[in-house]
Amino acid sequence: MVQAVAQRFQGSCTMIMRREGEEVTFLGSGFLVHSEGYLLTTARTVAQDTNLVVVPPALDELFPPVTQDKVAPVPAEVVARDAARDVALLKLTPDLDINMPGEILGSSEADPQGSTVISLGIPFGYYRVHTAIVTQAILAGRVTSRTGSRLIIFDRRVQFGDIGGPLISAESGTVIGIVGGVFDPLELDGVRSGEGMKVYSDLSYALAIEYGTTLLEQSLAATSEETE
Numbered sequence: 001m002v003q004a005v006a007q008r009f010q011g012s013c014t015m016i017m018r019r020e021g022e023e024v025t026f027l028g029s030g031f032l033v034h035s036e037g038y039l040l041t042t043a044r045t046v047a048q049d050t051n052l053v054v055v056p057p058a059l060d061e062l063f064p065p066v067t068q069d070k071v072a073p074v075p076a077e078v079v080a081r082d083a084a085r086d087v088a089l090l091k092l093t094p095d096l097d098i099n100m101p102g103e104i105l106g107s108s109e110a111d112p113q114g115s116t117v118i119s120l121g122i123p124f125g126y127y128r129v130h131t132a133i134v135t136q137a138i139l140a141g142r143v144t145s146r147t148g149s150r151l152i153i154f155d156r157r158v159q160f161g162d163i164g165g166p167l168i169s170a171e172s173g174t175v176i177g178i179v180g181g182v183f184d185p186l187e188l189d190g191v192r193s194g195e196g197m198k199v200y201s202d203l204s205y206a207l208a209i210e211y212g213t214t215l216l217e218q219s220l221a222a223t224s225e226e227t228e
Contacts, residue, residue, distance in 0.1 A: 001116070001170050001171075002116070002118060002134075002136055002170055004173070005118050005168055005170055005173050006118065006120070006134045008101055008173055009031070009104075009120055009166065009168060010057070010120075010132065010134075011032075011056065011057070012031045012032040012033075012100070012104070012166075013029060013030075013031050013057060013120045013121060013122070013132050013165055013166065014029070014030050014031065014032065014039065014054045014055060014056050014057070015029065015030075015054070015055040015056075015057070015122050015125055015130060016028050016029065016030045016039075016041055016045055016046065016052065016053075016054060016076075016090075016164060017052070017053050017054070017055055017073060018048070018050075018051050018052060018053070019051045019052075019053045019073060019075075020051065024053060024055065024071060024073055026122070026125040026126055026128075026130075026161070027045050027046065027052075028041060028042065028044075028045035028125070028160075028161060028163050028164040029041065029045075029120075029121035029122050029125070029161060029162055029163065029164040029165035029179070030045070030054065030090065030164050030165070031120070031164075031165060031166045031175070032098065032100060033100075033104060033105060033175075033212070033216055034100065034216060034220070035097075035098045035099070035100040036091070036098070036220075037076075037091050037092030037094075037095075037096055037098060038079075038089060038090070038091050038216055038219065038220075039054065039076065039089070039090040039091070039092070040087065040088070040089060040090075040164075040166075040178055040212040040215075040216070041087075041088055041090065041164035041178070042086050042087065042088065042163055042164045042178060042179075042180060042207070043081050043082065043083050043085075043086045043087055043088040044086060044163070045088065045163060045164045046078050046081075046088050046090065049077070049078040052075070052076045052077060052078070052090065053073030053074060053075055053076060054073065054074045054076045054090070054092060055068075055071045055072070055073050055074070055130075056074075057122070057130070057131070057132040058130070058131075064131065066128070066129050066130070066131065067128045067129065067130055068130045071130075074092050074093075074094060074096070075092070075093045075094065076090045076091060076092050076093060077090065077091060077093055078090055079091045079219050080215040080218065080219050081215075082211055082214075082215060084147065084149075085149050085207060085211040086149070086180060086207060087178060087207060087211040087212050087215060088215075089212065089215040089216055089219060091219075103174065104174055104175055105174060105175050105209055105212070105213050105216075106169055106172050106174025106175060106176050106209065107174075107176065107209070107210070108142075108150060108152055108176045108177055108208035108209050108210060110169065110172065110176070111139055111169045111171060111172070111176060112139075113139055113140070113141060113142075114138060114139065115138070115139045115169065115170070115171060116136060116137075116138065116139075116170035116171070117136075117137050117138070117139050117152075117154050117167055117168060117169060117170060117176070118134060118135065118136055118137070118167070118168040118169075118170055119134075119135050119137060119154070119156065119158065119162060119165060119166070119167050119168070119179055119204075119206075120132060120133070120134055120135075120165050120166055120168065121133065121158070121159075121161060121162035121163075121164070121165030121179060122161045122162070122165070123158065123159035123160075123161045123162045124159060124161055125161035126160055126161055133162075135156055136156075136170075137154040137155050137156035137204075138154060138155045139152060139153075139154055140153045140154055140155045140203060141153045149207060149208075149211075150207070150208040150210075151180070151183075151205040151206065151207060151208070152167060152176065152177045152205060152206045152207075152208065153183050153203050153204070153205050154167065154203065154204055154205075154206065155202065155203055156202070156203075156204055157182055157201070157202045157203070157204060158179055158181060158182060158204040160181075162179050162204075163179055163180060163181050164178065164179065165178075165179045166178065166179070167179055167206035167209075175209050176206070176208075176209050177206025177207055177208060177209050178206055178207045178209065178211075178212055179204065179206050180204075180205050180206055180207050181204065181205065182201055182203070182204050182205075183201050183203040183204055183205040184199055184201050185199060186199050
């Protein structure tokens with residue numbers, strides 16, 4: 001099951017980078033959600049939305065080099081942003097023909113607690129390790145934050161480079177969330193624990209995919225109106 005899901009999404013997870021002259025700087029993970037070149041990531045990842053490029057993972061080698069010294073970046077732009085929910089929608093600016101599996105966006109509500117989920121990202125991209133990593137976890141719970149954001153909690157501690165990647169249901173093979181980071185109540189919405197207490201969390205959270213689905217549907221509808 002996990003193998004089939006990983007193979008389905010292995011080409012959709014990308015590196016979000018910023019181009020500076022002849023060099024690119026890693027910003028985080030993202031993933032393709034539509035054949036017209038739309039991608040989702042977190043709003044934090046693209047806080048500065050200039051000179052953005054997308055670099056796909058290396059899929060032509062079984063054991064690719066740790067670092068890609070030369071990449072083929074594809075220019076992209078932020079077309080919609082929900083800062084309150086920390087979600088951003090990007091679009092590749094070249095007109096490319098992208099082969100995408102259908103119905104990849106699912107529901108954050110469908111999988112019961114204890115279900116198997118899969119996260120996909122480039123966890124160590126900040127250290128010039130440009131390899132996409134697939135990991136398996138358990139859907140540990142769901143919460144609504146103090147700001148009203150719906151979060152999916154899973155039992156794996158993600159790395160900074162994972163932020164912006166997809167959280168996928170192993171059962172349905174659809175994306176149910178956007179990886180947001182380590183679940184730490186000391187940072188989440190300004191919560192404070194008792195004096196002298198620290199939280200050592202091995203849990204992470206993902207933002208409900210519906211926030212990204214809404215941005216995509218609104219952008220597609222706006223584009224359709226412009227062409228009519």
